[in-house]
Structures are given as structure tokens and as C-alpha cells.
Amino acid sequence: MLLQIFNIETFNWSFGILFSRLVRLPSMDGRVALVPWADMLNHNCEVETFLDYDKSSQGIVFTTDRAYQPGEQVFISYGRKSNGELLLSYGFVPREGTNPSDSVELSFSLKKSDKCYKEKVEALKKHGLSASECFPIQVTGWPLELMAFAYLVVSPPSMSRQFGEMAAAASNKSTSKKDMKYPEIEEEALQFILDSCESSISKYSKFLQASGEMDLDITNPKQLNRRVFLKQLAVDLCTSERRILFRSQYILRRRLRDIRSGELKALNLFDGLRNLFK
Numbered sequence: 611m612l613l614q615i616f617n618i619e620t621f622n623w624s625f626g627i628l629f630s631r632l633v634r635l636p637s638m639d640g641r642v643a644l645v646p647w648a649d650m651l652n653h654n655c656e657v658e659t660f661l662d663y664d665k666s667s668q669g670i671v672f673t674t675d676r677a678y679q680p681g682e683q684v685f686i687s688y689g690r691k692s693n694g695e696l697l698l699s700y701g702f703v704p705r706e707g708t709n710p711s712d713s714v715e716l717s718f719s720l721k722k723s724d725k726c727y728k729e730k731v732e733a734l735k736k737h738g739l740s741a742s743e744c745f746p747i748q749v750t751g752w753p754l755e756l757m758a759f760a761y762l763v764v765s766p767p768s769m770s771r772q773f774g775e776m777a778a779a780a781s782n783k784s785t786s787k788k789d790m791k792y793p794e795i796e797e798e799a800l801q802f803i804l805d806s807c808e809s810s811i812s813k814y815s816k817f818l819q820a821s822g823e824m825d826l827d828i829t830n831p832k833q834l835n836r837r838v839f840l841k842q843l844a845v846d847l848c849t850s851e852r853r854i855l856f857r858s859q860y861i862l863r864r865r866l867r868d869i870r871s872g873e874l875k876a877l878n879l880f881d882g883l884r885n886l887f888k
């Protein structure tokens with residue numbers, strides 16, 4: 611009986627309405643509430659205002675972080691979310707380059723051909739990780755955990771004693787939170803991250819190119835509008851994620867160029883000294 615009333619479309623609609631409108635209240639241990647007036651507030655990535663329960667007035671209070679002019683739209687923050695998260699939870703993608711919390715999740719894996727594959731998997735397992743892991747890339751760079759994972763992936767058998775600390779740092783369970791450095795394999799680790807970024811960039815580019823050529827069914831105008839809308843959202847999301855990857859590609863290439871030119875300088879200096887003493 612219930613199933614008849616609650617068909618899947620109604621369920622999806624209710625789920626969407628609930629999740630795009632509920633408010634988490636930090637002072638009530640993150641409990642959620644539906645707050646009728648507050649669900650009219652739209653999100654803006656640049657504001658830092660949230661809703662919370664206020665004990666003294668026993669109500670939900672909204673305090674703005676700036677002055678607004680009469681007639682100006684007042685915004686709220688739905689939280690520091692990536693464009694992908696905003697699309698999934700709220701059905702929109704902020705304008706490209708306006709979301710400082712935007713990030714793209716990239717998957718990285720140990721190489722199956724690695725002589726130390728088993729030892730590395732064991733080290734990762736001890737810290738709750740597996741042979742393939744996802745890490746968020748932001749326009750400002752990549753997390754220390756990813757750098758540690760990349761070090762583990764490229765480290766040779768001679769560094770097996772460091773596998774444990776690399777895996778711990780990749781899982782964010784390392785005791786020291788500072789940037790770990792293994793200069794002897796830094797170039798390889800950065801190249802490994804760059805290869806993943808570039809392979810993703812080419813997938814995004816293929817999708818974006820294909821989306822320009824995608825044929826939409828024009829026999830059903832109602833569905834056409836919805837398809838055009840959904841397609842635009844997908845294009846907006848992919849464009850913003852690819853932009854983050856392009857930025858990382860630029861930073862990685864520059865860092866690799868610096869390392870390589872430093873190595874070249876050291877080599878030239880060494881050759882120069884050798885010639886001097888010949």
C-alpha cells in the first residue's frame with residue numbers, strides 16, 4: 611500500500627527537497643532541521659555565513675558577514691563544498707573559477723608490475739588504505755597525503771624500510787604532519803602525479819569535445835529542455851574540474867623543470883670541475 615503512494619518519483623522528489631533544504635546546526639551536534647524561512651537563501655561561495663540554533667532566543671539565527679544594501683540579495687554558505695558536491699546535493703554548478711573550495715577527485719594506484727607490490731599493499735592495508743586511492747586536487751595544489759602515496763608508488767626496493775612511514779603519511783595517520791621529502795625520488799613522484807593529471811585532462815577534453823557534437827532528441831520539447839539543462843550542468847562541472855587539473859599540470863611541469871634544470875646545473879658543474887683537474 612505504502613509502495614503505491616510512494617512511487618520512486620515521489621521518493622526522489624522528497625529526497626531532493628529534503629537534502630537541498632535541510633540545515634545542519636553546529637551547536638546542536640550537527641543535528642538537522644528544516645527551517646522554512648531559511649530555505650529561501652541561495653548559496654554564494656564567497657560568503658562565510660551559516661545558520662545555527664541560538665539558546666538565548668531559542669530560535670534559528672542567521673548573522674551576515676557583511677553589510678547589504680536594501681534590495682540586495684542576501685546569501686548564505688552551504689558549506690565549503692566542491693562544484694561536484696554542490697551539483698549532487700543542490701543541482702547547480704557555481705560559475706567557473708568562483709569557488710575557492712572546488713576540487714577534483716583523482717584516483718591513483720600502485721603499479722601491478724612493481725616488484726614490491728605486495729609489501730606496499732601490506733603497508734597501505736595497515737593504515738586502512740588499498741592499492742587504489744582517491745585524493746582531492748585543488749587549484750592551489752594537492753594534499754601531502756597524495757605526495758606520500760606517490761612516493762610509495764615510485765619508491766624502489768632499496769627504500770622498503772620507508773614503506774610504512776609513507777603509507778602512514780598517505781593515510782593522514784602520520785605523527786609528523788610536515789611535508790615528507792625523499793629528494794632521490796621526488797622527480798619520479800611528481801612525474802607520476804603529472805601523468806595521472808594529464809590522462810584525466812585528456813578524458814575531460816574528449817568528453818567536452820563530444821558534448822559539443824551530441825545530438826539531442828528534438829521530437830519531445832519538454833524532455834529537450836531538461837536534457838539541454840542537464841547537459842549544460844555536466845559541461846560546466848567538467849570545465850571547472852579540468853581547469854583545476856590544468857593548473858596542477860602547470861605547477862607540476864614547472865616544479866619538474868626546476869628539478870631537472872637543477873640536476874643539469876649540478877652535472878655541468880661536476881663536469882667543469884672534472885675538466886679542471888684533468
Ligand SMILES: C[S@@+](CC[C@H](N)C(=O)[O-])C[C@H]1O[C@@H](n2cnc3c(N)ncnc32)[C@H](O)[C@@H]1O
Nearest residue numbers: 630631648649650651652653654699700701702
Ligand atoms: C535552499 S534552496 C534555496 C532557495 C531556492 N532558490 C528557492 O527558490 O526555493 C536550495 C536550492 O536553490 C538553488 N540554488 C541555491 N543557490 C544557488 C546558486 N548559487 N546558483 C544556482 N542555484 C542555486 C538550487 O536549486 C538549490 O537546490
